[in-house]
Amino acid sequence: MNITQIKTTKQNKCHLKVTTLGETMKSVADDATFQTVDMLRTFMRYATSYSSFKYMHRLPYILPAAAMKADKGGNLVVVHNNGLITLSVGPFNDFDEAEAMKRHAAALPMTVAAVLGSSGKTVKIIVSVSRPDGIVPQGEAEAEQLLQQACPLLCRIYAIIVPTATNDRTVTISAALPKGETMLLHTGFRMTYDPHPLLCANPAPLQLSEKMAVLQDLSSTDAAANMSDADNKSASTVSQKMLGLIQMLQERYAFRMNTVMGYPEYRSKEKWHIGWQPVDERAHNSLAMEARLAGLDVWDRDINRYLKSNMVQTYNPIDEYLWQLSGKWDGTDHIGRLARTVPTRNEHWPRWFRIWFLGMVAQWRGMTHRYGNALAPLLISRQGYNKSTFCKSLIPIDLQWGYCDNLVLSEKKAVLQAMSQFLLINLDEFNQISPRVQEGFLKNLIQLASVKVKRPYGKHVEEFPRLASFIATANVTDILTDPTGNRRFIGIELTGPIDTSYRINYNQLYAQAMALLDQGEPYWLDEEQTRLVMESNLQFQRRSAVELYFFECFAIPDTFNDGEWMSPTAIYQHLRKVAGSAIGNVGIVTFGRFLSNIDGLQRRRIRSGNQYLLKKLDFR
Numbered sequence: 001m002n003i004t005q006i007k008t009t010k011q012n013k014c015h016l017k018v019t020t021l022g023e024t025m026k027s028v029a030d031d032a033t034f035q036t037v038d039m040l041r042t043f044m045r046y047a048t049s050y051s052s053f054k055y056m057h058r059l060p061y062i063l064p065a066a067a068m069k070a071d072k073g074g075n076l077v078v079v080h081n082n083g084l085i086t087l088s089v090g091p092f093n094d095f096d097e098a099e100a101m102k103r104h105a106a107a108l109p110m111t112v113a114a115v116l117g118s119s120g121k122t123v124k125i126i127v128s129v130s131r132p133d134g135i136v137p138q139g140e141a142e143a144e145q146l147l148q149q150a151c152p153l154l155c156r157i158y159a160i161i162v163p164t165a166t167n168d169r170t171v172t173i174s175a176a177l178p179k180g181e182t183m184l185l186h187t188g189f190r191m192t193y194d195p196h197p198l199l200c201a202n203p204a205p206l207q208l209s210e211k212m213a214v215l216q217d218l219s220s221t222d223a224a225a226n227m228s229d230a231d232n233k234s235a236s237t238v239s240q241k242m243l244g245l246i247q248m249l250q251e252r253y254a255f256r257m258n259t260v261m262g263y264p265e266y267r268s269k270e271k272w273h274i275g276w277q278p279v280d281e282r283a284h285n286s287l288a289m290e291a292r293l294a295g296l297d298v299w300d301r302d303i304n305r306y307l308k309s310n311m312v313q314t315y316n317p318i319d320e321y322l323w324q325l326s327g328k329w330d331g332t333d334h335i336g337r338l339a340r341t342v343p344t345r346n347e348h349w350p351r352w353f354r355i356w357f358l359g360m361v362a363q364w365r366g367m368t369h370r371y372g373n374a375l376a377p378l379l380i381s382r383q384g385y386n387k388s389t390f391c392k393s394l395i396p397i398d399l400q401w402g403y404c405d406n407l408v409l410s411e412k413k414a415v416l417q418a419m420s421q422f423l424l425i426n427l428d429e430f431n432q433i434s435p436r437v438q439e440g441f442l443k444n445l446i447q448l449a450s451v452k453v454k455r456p457y458g459k460h461v462e463e464f465p466r467l468a469s470f471i472a473t474a475n476v477t478d479i480l481t482d483p484t485g486n487r488r489f490i491g492i493e494l495t496g497p498i499d500t501s502y503r504i505n506y507n508q509l510y511a512q513a514m515a516l517l518d519q520g521e522p523y524w525l526d527e528e529q530t531r532l533v534m535e536s537n538l539q540f541q542r543r544s545a546v547e548l549y550f551f552e553c554f555a556i557p558d559t560f561n562d563g564e565w566m567s568p569t570a571i572y573q574h575l576r577k578v579a580g581s582a583i584g585n586v587g588i589v590t591f592g593r594f595l596s597n598i599d600g601l602q603r604r605r606i607r608s609g610n611q612y613l614l615k616k617l618d619f620r
Contacts, residue, residue: 001082002067005191007060014074017060018067021113021126025197028115033059037193041120059118059191061178064126065147066185078185081143083129083136083205084112085150086187087158088176090122096313098123100163102198103310108157109204118192124176127154130205140185147184150208151175160247163313245291245298246306252290255279255307256315260402260467261421264307265315279307318364318423318467321398325511326518334509341499342379342390344492348532352490353377357394358523360469361513364423367523368466374447374488375525376470378430380477380540381494387473390498391426394471396506399423402467409437416451420464427472435481435542446470446488478542487530491540546583547594549575556600557615565604565611568592574616 003024005017027033036058043053067080092098095116101123102114113126129150130136137143155173162171176187249255254267256276265276266283277283288300306312339353352375359373379387388405395403402423409415409427418425427433433442454461477493480486517523525533553575557563566574572591575583595601595612602613 002080003082003084004063004066004068004076005060006063008057014070016068016070016076018069018079021064022199024062025113025115025199028192028194028197033191033193037118037191040118044119044121056190061188061190063186063188064113065187066143076186078138078140078143081136081138081140081185083143083146085127085129085147085154085184086176086189087125087127087154087173088117088122088189089125089158089162089173090117090171092121092123092171095120097163099196100313101161102196104161104163105158106198106200107161107309107311110154110206111198111200112203113200114198115189115192116194116197118190124189124192125158128203128205129154130207132207134205134207136205144183144185146208147187150206151184153208154206157243160243160250161311241296241298242302242306244296245302246311248291248294248296249287249303249306253287255312257308257312259314259316260318264312317399318402321396322361322365322510322514325507326514327511328507329511329515330508332508332512334505334512338394338502338504338509341502342492342494343496343498344494346492346536348529348536349490349492352525352529352533355523355525355529356469356490358513358516358521360424361510362517362523363469364467365517366465367517368449370449371447372449372466373469373523376427376446376472376489378472378474378479378489378491378540379494380474380479380491383475384497385494386498386500387494388426388428389500391424391428391471391473393500393504395424396510404468409433409442412441413453415445416453419445419448419451419466419468420453422468425468425470427470430472430474431476431479438480439482443482443488477540480537480540481542486537486541487525487534489537490533491537493539544584544586545579546572546575546586546591549579549583550594553578553617554614555617556598556602557613560602560613563613563615566614567609567611568595571595571612571614 001021002018003021005019005024007015007017009015036055039055040053040059064082064084064086066078066082066084068076069079071077089101090098092101098116098120102116105111105114105123105125110127110129111125112128115124116122117124127150129146131146137146158173162173175184176189177184178186178188252269254269255264257264258278261278264279266279266287267276268274279287284300284303287303288298291298291303335354335357336350339350342349342353356373356375356377359368359375362368363373379385379390381387391405392400392403402421403426404418404422404424405426405428407415407418407425407427448466450463450465452461452463472489480489480491550571554571568588568591572586572588592610596603596610604611604613
């Protein structure tokens, strides 16, 4: 549809341009408008009106209501009426609240478009209206009368869907008219910048009659009974029962969709001190009973549809916690202080812990797109050294729901789901994990950047971002089993109990992590650090019987003349001859993998396979 743009020059001359609503929305999302709009939004932080903004001529005024032209006297004349009225909703505190309002507006069928206002504090919603027969009057007087009739009703309708986060302050909804203007045909907005403007494909006009203009209570069944058939037809567009349900729910509760856990939460406005609770089956049934007792003819599925729609604001507890700490670091090394509560002889521990901790926070922030946080500290000591207590204390109280220490690795589907919902997974009693799981499933799991899993009752596999990082504890030293190396675990042997009396300043701890990540500090090991980790982990390597006998029976020669070339089969047969059944039943492929990972062992390739240069020792 064609709409009007009015651009005023520095000399205060007006130029009209007829364009389409679609082209206007493209211009709103274009970076070309960003600089001027950004200057205006900065200016409005310190000013109370647009009047003194010197670049206002760069932002034309948009009139969606009609395509217009100017007569000889410079007055606007309607060429074609679109039946559109622009509402202004606000003020909003931040971009997220404004985005929520746009999503809520999209749920109403008469919404044509919605954009963030040029001030950054309001949302402009373009709404379609018509007569009961669907006709939009073209006469200027009749068109204005229709908009004047629709405006109060529309304000009441859109007031119901204002995001619940704004209930603690006044948010007004009114016709978006320029200062001093009274004609609703002139509602519109200044050219703005919105990277994601809403433009609905097939809006259904609100079909208005005279009786609807005096309708005071949208949830009143008596009022609905007295309406004519035409009125009922138009009221069905707005879904009167659903509006009544939404109004009741929002009067009594606040709702939000927890995007991490994947379920809606609610908080009673009368008992707000209880805090947010998940809408479980019991809570859902209570909401349904309240609606029925209030006289609303609604079903359980109506409540469920509302709670799982974009009319309920989204909430990410991780983002809310972290971003409030951004820019508030006091400069003290809180991460290093926490690392020093772990007594160990490993001089690299503070640095490695810092890298892992930054990797954990980066994982929460979604910075690890190709690979996940592929490191896991492994705390080793006898019992009673406060290892599990330390692991749990790494997560602040507000996020303790994200700590898990009872994961069963054999339940692979549950493990993958846990990685998308928990923040830190403690592999307690790591020595109980079998070598097969260590070298296969766990090795792959720890480096994933996302997980693919089928939800309960889901119809297909979905991909979810990974949140969880890993940490582990063990009571024995010989626990790492991968013969190809253990670069994913940071084995640390404790020399005494961890100091749990240290009171962690969580705000500063995570503020430091946010600051370091924003400064670009690496949250992964470089090649040199990886080599040091693998060397350090050799002391925790679990040696099989065949490995122990191998180093008793063979040595790596200093020169070629000191040794002989032997195949893996010949080497294995020699060990069997010396040790017999003591070396167990080891497959030749597994044994060959062990030989290929021995540092300094010379290897050559011949037609029949690999050969290794070894010197036989006398085994006594």
